[in-house]
Amino acid sequence: MSEPVFAVVGHPNKGKSSIVSTLASDDSVSISPEPGTTTRCRRFPMTVDGEELYALVDTPGFQRARRVLHWMRQHETTADRHAEVVRRFVETHRGEEVFAEECELLQPIIDGAGILYVVDGSVPFGEEYEPEMEILRWTGQPSMALINPIGPADYIGPWKAALGQYFKVVRVFDAVMAEFEKRIDLLRAFGQLQEEWRESLERAVRCLQHDRERQRRFAARAIADGLASMLSLQVEEKLTSRDKFDSLRSEIEARFQEGLRSLEQRCRDEVETVYSHRRIDRREAALTQLDEDLFAEKTWLVFGLRKRELMATGAMGGAASGAVVDAQLGGMSFLLGAALGAGIGAALGWWTADRLVKVRLLDIPLGGKKLVAGPTRNRSFPHVVFNRARHHHFLVARRNHSLRGELALSEHPDDALPPLSKNHRSELERRFEQLRKGSEGPDTLEGLVDVIAAVFSADEKE
Amino acid sequence: MLADLIDLVVQMQRDAGRPEVALHRRDRALVAALRPHARETRSLLLAWIDALRRTEAHLPGRALGAIYRLQIVILVLLGLVAGWVAAAAVYSYDGSRPVNVVQVLAVFVGAQLLLLLPLGVVMLPQRLTHLVPGFVAVQEALAWFSPGQLVRLLARWLPQGIRQPLTSATRSGSLQTRQLGGVQKWAILFPAQAFAIAFNLGALAGCLYLITFSDLAFAWSTTLEPDPEQVHRLTGILSAPWARFVPDAAPPLDLIRETLYYRQTGVSDLSDPSRWGQWWPFLVASMITYGLLPRLALLALAGGQLHRSLRRAFAEIPGVTLVLDRLTCELVSTQATSPEVPAPTNSADQTLTSASPTPLDAGELTVVNWSGLEVADESLALQCQAAWSRQIIGVRHAGGRSSISEDEETVAALAASPPSSGIALVVKAWEPPVMELIDFLRDLRQSAGSRRLIIVAPTGIQATGQLTPPQPADLAQWEKRLRRLQDPALSVRPWSQGGAS
Numbered sequence: 001m002s003e004p005v006f007a008v009v010g011h012p013n014k015g016k017s018s019i020v021s022t023l024a025s026d027d028s029v030s031i032s033p034e035p036g037t038t039t040r041c042r043r044f045p046m047t048v049d050g051e052e053l054y055a056l057v058d059t060p061g062f063q064r065a066r067r068v069l070h071w072m073r074q075h076e077t078t079a080d081r082h083a084e085v086v087r088r089f090v091e092t093h094r095g096e097e098v099f100a101e102e103c104e105l106l107q108p109i110i111d112g113a114g115i116l117y118v119v120d121g122s123v124p125f126g127e128e129y130e131p132e133m134e135i136l137r138w139t140g141q142p143s144m145a146l147i148n149p150i151g152p153a154d155y156i157g158p159w160k161a162a163l164g165q166y167f168k169v170v171r172v173f174d175a176v177m178a179e180f181e182k183r184i185d186l187l188r189a190f191g192q193l194q195e196e197w198r199e200s201l202e203r204a205v206r207c208l209q210h211d212r213e214r215q216r217r218f219a220a221r222a223i224a225d226g227l228a229s230m231l232s233l234q235v236e237e238k239l240t241s242r243d244k245f246d247s248l249r250s251e252i253e254a255r256f257q258e259g260l261r262s263l264e265q266r267c268r269d270e271v272e273t274v275y276s277h278r279r280i281d282r283r284e285a286a287l288t289q290l291d292e293d294l295f296a297e298k299t300w301l302v303f304g305l306r307k308r309e310l311m312a313t314g315a316m317g318g319a320a321s322g323a324v325v326d327a328q329l330g331g332m333s334f335l336l337g338a339a340l341g342a343g344i345g346a347a348l349g350w351w352t353a354d355r356l357v358k359v360r361l362l363d364i365p366l367g368g369k370k371l372v373a374g375p376t377r378n379r380s381f382p383h384v385v386f387n388r389a390r391h392h393h394f395l396v397a398r399r400n401h402s403l404r405g406e407l408a409l410s411e412h413p414d415d416a417l418p419p420l421s422k423n424h425r426s427e428l429e430r431r432f433e434q435l436r437k438g439s440e441g442p443d444t445l446e447g448l449v450d451v452i453a454a455v456f457s458a459d460e461k462e
Numbered sequence: 463m464l465a466d467l468i469d470l471v472v473q474m475q476r477d478a479g480r481p482e483v484a485l486h487r488r489d490r491a492l493v494a495a496l497r498p499h500a501r502e503t504r505s506l507l508l509a510w511i512d513a514l515r516r517t518e519a520h521l522p523g524r525a526l527g528a529i530y531r532l533q534i535v536i537l538v539l540l541g542l543v544a545g546w547v548a549a550a551a552v553y554s555y556d557g558s559r560p561v562n563v564v565q566v567l568a569v570f571v572g573a574q575l576l577l578l579l580p581l582g583v584v585m586l587p588q589r590l591t592h593l594v595p596g597f598v599a600v601q602e603a604l605a606w607f608s609p610g611q612l613v614r615l616l617a618r619w620l621p622q623g624i625r626q627p628l629t630s631a632t633r634s635g636s637l638q639t640r641q642l643g644g645v646q647k648w649a650i651l652f653p654a655q656a657f658a659i660a661f662n663l664g665a666l667a668g669c670l671y672l673i674t675f676s677d678l679a680f681a682w683s684t685t686l687e688p689d690p691e692q693v694h695r696l697t698g699i700l701s702a703p704w705a706r707f708v709p710d711a712a713p714p715l716d717l718i719r720e721t722l723y724y725r726q727t728g729v730s731d732l733s734d735p736s737r738w739g740q741w742w743p744f745l746v747a748s749m750i751t752y753g754l755l756p757r758l759a760l761l762a763l764a765g766g767q768l769h770r771s772l773r774r775a776f777a778e779i780p781g782v783t784l785v786l787d788r789l790t791c792e793l794v795s796t797q798a799t800s801p802e803v804p805a806p807t808n809s810a811d812q813t814l815t816s817a818s819p820t821p822l823d824a825g826e827l828t829v830v831n832w833s834g835l836e837v838a839d840e841s842l843a844l845q846c847q848a849a850w851s852r853q854i855i856g857v858r859h860a861g862g863r864s865s866i867s868e869d870e871e872t873v874a875a876l877a878a879s880p881p882s883s884g885i886a887l888v889v890k891a892w893e894p895p896v897m898e899l900i901d902f903l904r905d906l907r908q909s910a911g912s913r914r915l916i917i918v919a920p921t922g923i924q925a926t927g928q929l930t931p932p933q934p935a936d937l938a939q940w941e942k943r944l945r946r947l948q949d950p951a952l953s954v955r956p957w958s959q960g961g962a963s
Contacts, residue, residue, distance in 0.1 A: 040803040
């Protein structure tokens with residue numbers, strides 16, 4: 001048995017390519033307001049380790065549906081031979097320019113593909129659709145109608161009524177807004193069209209769900225690696241007698257900041273690649289407003305934590321360290337370690353809130369001096385970087401591949417993000433603290449990857 | 463396993479800059495060939511490395527592993543020679559002065575026990591050394607005196623092709639280096655113990671050779687002038703481990719008394735020269751117990767720890783989970799396998815500019831409702847008349863539910879209308895201009911003549927049937943498409959309630 005193939009067909013410019021782009025997570029599909037952008041069929045196979053489980057076929061829109069139906073009616077014999085008439089039409093007119101689109105779009109259907117008929121639920125139903133639907137009915141292939149509201153979904157009701165006369169299954173599917181679970185639901189629904197397709201599609205659904213988890217984990221790893229690199233970033237320059245201290249100082253400060261930005265951008269690119277987004281036009285404040293943005297106190301307040309929260313997280317980290325001491329003393333310190341640690345952590349959290357980078361003048365062992373910037377010890381820095389990365393991931397993971405246009409990252413991600421759970425917050429703080437102290441061992445990094453992946457998983461359920 | 467670990471680190475370093483999807487594809491293909499025998503994490507990684515050795519450019523692990531083993535052999539040979547030479551020096555006897563038992567014990571027992579102390583410090587786990595400030599530095603400094611460092615020195619002479627990938631993978635400061643630190647420590651301590659064992663074996667062999675093939679005389683002598691009974695207590699402590707099994711190897715008090723040697727007078731006159739050789743079982747047993755056996759135990763410990771650290775490094779080295787994810791996660795692809803065929807560009811789109819609507823010089827108009835715009839004929843006629851201030855002489859239908867022959871009849875009827883009258887097609891602006899409409903317009907032009915005014919009026923509509931102006935984006939599509947017809951008597955005139963357009 002061959003694997004299921006679904007031909008996405010419909011009137012020109014009604015979102016067929018958007019549907020395919022979203023379902024195939026492929027942003028290489030041209031989506032244009034201009035009708036007739038798709039002139040040839042394009043196949044989007046879903047493969048698992050090279051084994052095809054199903055395929056989508058993007059097709060050109062109907063251009064001369066009434067003429068085609070007219071020809072078919074002229075050659076009609078009995079209802080049981082309708083599919084044969086459609087096949088004869090394609091064979092007769094293949095290669096002719098006049099029916100190029102119709103032959104192209106009908107070919108996969110007469111080869112056995114299921115039909116996904118796409119209409120736009122934001123415009124009224126019209127009688128020009130009837131010949132198209134009639135032709136598709138003649139093919140006798142399993143079919144489903146998808147109402148894709150390109151604008152405000154004002155005409156869903158009339159469409160459902162009209163489509164219901166031609167298709168057993170009618171679903172509303174917003175190609176641009178549909179979340180991952182809705183896409184999965186739609187795939188499952190494809191399996192209802194024909195019994196033999198169900199097993200293959202169920203397996204495809206399982207694989208896609210596993211792959212989604214893998215993507216989350218890969219993205220979490222990219223962010224954890226990026227964070228570790230940013231926290232250990234150090235820039236140094238030997239101070240020669242001709243150098244002016246102040247100018248060199250600002251130069252290495254700038255290099256340090258540039259290093260941070262480039263690490264952050266690399267992390268963004270990696271996350272987008274993980275989710276197969278290759279064309280995102282990203283707009284993020286940090287790129288142009290570095291001084292006022294990433295490193296300023298107001299940013300800590302916006303992206304990271306308010307000073308009071310900094311104290312709280314500092315206290316949490318301090319208390320955790322103190323508790324380790326208590327544990328090693330077998331509790332003989334009556335938890336004084338935890339209390340003292342909390343106090344010290346809180347104070348450090350407060351005092352170091354605004355200092356991102358300190359430039360130090362150090363002696364070189366064999367003579368001379370050097371200026372060293374970084375690594376940063378700012379307590380809220382990892383929170384800020386993580387919050388920005390989390391916001392970016394939140395948007396990228398939800399962004400459908402049919403959506404074109406820039407990805408604008410808000411300056412207030414905390415408004416757009418669901419609040420972190422208490423467990424995730426304290427676990428993140430613990431891992432950040434380990435990273436800040438330079439103990440980015442495998443346990444720390446993998447632990448951080450785990451907690452970031454858990455945060456992303458919680459974000460997806462929101 | 464050391465060779466496998468080196469190859470794992472080098473391969474991860476090589477993969478670091480490569481696209482993840484390509485790596486995933488490569489690794490899943492390798493895994494497909496491994497099925498079903500490699501499932502456990504380490505076996506999977508080992509099988510992966512093994513498969514890569516066949517497909518990737520040279521991986522240095524096996525060569526380095528062989529060199530490491532060769533270095534151990536060299537260290538063992540050096541140890542044997544050094545031990546033999548040391549024994550020959552310490553047991554040197556030319557008949558003028560007996561071999562000093564104190565000297566033998568100092569070199570082969572005292573010094574060896576002392577050397578165990580720094581070794582113990584070096585072997586301490588990191589979690590303990592971190593608790594004492596400065597202890598790590600001491601540990602690192604002491605490690606430099608290990609004979610195993612010879613491995614490092616020799617590694618500098620490796621060929622560039624082998625040395626380069628290893629040094630780049632383990633460059634200082636990288637996470638891998640830190641994780642490999644444990645492996646490196648035991649990989650150096652293990653040959654050090656092999657060297658020490660070889661040294662003791664060499665010394666024992668040298669000692670036994672001299673005992674067997676020459677007549678050695680032993681005595682004990684020291685300027686500290688200890689009481690023989692104190693010396694007996696000391697030898698009693700030293701020989702305690704074997705005294706019950708080998709009583710001859712525990713020197714009795716009278717032997718100690720009789721073999722006390724003074725520089726000026728030599729040994730006591732009462733001493734029996736046959737007893738001068740009776741020290742050797744004690745000395746050999748001491749060398750075995752305090753020199754060889756501890757090193758054998760340490761070799762086993764270092765070997766075990768090296769094995770453990772290698773196993774741990776396999777599971778914990780940074781980046782290995784990424785490799786495992788690639789190996790275990792299915793490679794899912796949903797994207798197109800071929801590039802998109804670009805839509806043909808129409809030269810008319812570039813060359814034709816948007817013309818201003820042709821003036822409505824026709825006195826009368828026949829209106830065509832294209833594709834069943836939901837408005838009654840009378841209402842459509844009235845609205846058109848109001849919008850364009852022209853007499854509407856009829857309303858016809860085409861497209862949509864009309865059949866092809868009905869369209870043909872409409873074209874014929876329109877062509878037969880007064881030549882001075884124009885034809886206005888009112889179309890749904892939100893629907894794109896499909897070829898059916900274009901065909902209709904071409905047929906109409908052919909039948910009605912090239913000069914007959916044809917207006918295409920894209921319009922919106924309200925639920926009440928009231929026509930509304932089109933969306934600018936929709937209108938642009940209509941204008942663009944109809945411009946391609948290059949028909950000077952065809953005009954796109956968007957619906958406008960005021961009729962100003």
